Amino acid sequence: MDAGFEAHLRVGEEAFDERDAALLRAVAAEGSLNAAATALGRSYSRAHARIGDLEDAAGPLVERRRGGTEGGGSRLTDEGRELLAEFDRLRAALSGTAATERLVLDGRVTGRDGDLATVETDAGTVRALALTDVDDVRVAFRSDAVTLHDPDSAPEGGETSARNRFRGAVVDVDRGDGTALVRIDVGASDPLAVRITETSLDALGLEPGAEVVASFKATATRATAAPGSAEPEG
Numbered sequence: 001m002d003a004g005f006e007a008h009l010r011v012g013e014e015a016f017d018e019r020d021a022a023l024l025r026a027v028a029a030e031g032s033l034n035a036a037a038t039a040l041g042r043s044y045s046r047a048h049a050r051i052g053d054l055e056d057a058a059g060p061l062v063e064r065r066r067g068g069t070e071g072g073g074s075r076l077t078d079e080g081r082e083l084l085a086e087f088d089r090l091r092a093a094l095s096g097t098a099a100t101e102r103l104v105l106d107g108r109v110t111g112r113d114g115d116l117a118t119v120e121t122d123a124g125t126v127r128a129l130a131l132t133d134v135d136d137v138r139v140a141f142r143s144d145a146v147t148l149h150d151p152d153s154a155p156e157g158g159e160t161s162a163r164n165r166f167r168g169a170v171v172d173v174d175r176g177d178g179t180a181l182v183r184i185d186v187g188a189s190d191p192l193a194v195r196i197t198e199t200s201l202d203a204l205g206l207e208p209g210a211e212v213v214a215s216f217k218a219t220a221t222r223a224t225a226a227p228g229s230a231e232p233e234g
Contacts, residue, residue, distance in 0.1 A: 009087045012057030016087060020054060023047060024076060024084045027062055033074045058083055102142050103192045106226060109135040117223050123166050123186040127218035132225040145220035146194045148182065150204055154213040162215040166192065170210045173201065182206055184214060 009016040026036035037047035055061050061080035065073045076084070107121035109130065117130035119139050128139050147162060149155070154165070168186035180201045183191040192214055206212060 009083075009090055011054065011083070014054055014057040016054065016058075016083065018091075020050065021084055021087050021091075023050065024061065024080055027074050028076050028081075028084075031073050031075065033062060033064070036074075102140050103188065103190065105139045105188055107137055107139050107223070109137055109223070116218055119223055121188070123168075123188040123192075126164050126221060128164075128221035128223040129219060130223045132223065134225045136226040136228075137223040138226050139221060139223050141216055141221040143181075143192075143194045146192070146214050146216045148194055148196060148200070148204060148206070149213040149215065151211050151213050154215070162217045164216045164218060164221060166214045168192065168212060168214065170206050170208050170212060172208055173206060175201075180206075182212075184212060186214065 022040060023036060023042075026039050027033055030036045030039055033047055033051065034044050037044045040047075051062055059079050060077045061083060062074050063077050065075075105119075105121040105123055105126065107119040107126065109117045110120050111118040112130065115129055117128055117137070119126045119128055119137060121139060126139050128137075128141075130137070151167065166184075166186040168184040171183040171185050171191050173183075174181040175198060178198055179195055180198050182194050182196060182201065184194065186192045194214060204210075204212065
């Protein structure tokens with residue numbers, strides 16, 4: 001996972017993270033807390049203390065069985081398995097977010113209306129949520145916030161809440177398992193990458209060279225200070 005998207009699951013006063021998940025997985029795989037700590041290169045005392053802290057917050061996570069040459073075995077409780085599953089779901093969601101492509105455009109603010117700014121970019125005029133007071137900005141939005149339209153049937157800007165619109169030509173199409181990543185030349189230094197279903201791809205007849213309109217909402221677009229831009233004083 002991208003380091004910028006490290007998963008943390010709040011459990012009472014504790015933050016359950018990847019190290020904790022690895023410890024529970026090792027207990028399940030090794031059959032004892034002692035063996036789990038050894039497999040992870042951790043001390044038994046620290047592993048035992050960490051499980052204790054987590055159990056104080058979340059309830060019993062590890063069932064300990066006395067006896068045996070290794071000091072007894074251990075296995076995850078239902079609560080332990082559910083906590084691990086919940087963390088894995090969170091991690092998968094964050095991984096999907098990290099993997100989503102974005103388009104970043106350099107631009108200059110030409111007008112403001114409350115939190116919204118009008119920004120002129122190489123690809124055209126963009127309305128975005130302004131997270132800065134400077135005029136030299138970078139505008140970013142995620143590919144999954146974009147809707148593609150046939151140019152002949154695309155709604156006018158005033159007919160939809162997605163008032164940001166780029167018109168461009170398809171550069172390439174990368175088909176996957178039920179989805180496709182469409183890259184579009186919209187006049188920026190990098191192509192706009194949009195992931196759509198293969199059903200939508202076929203319905204729009206998208207292939208390299210095809211004209212297409214991309215629309216996206218201002219509220220899904222962020223304008224931040226460009227590198228080297230200083231916030232105005234006062």
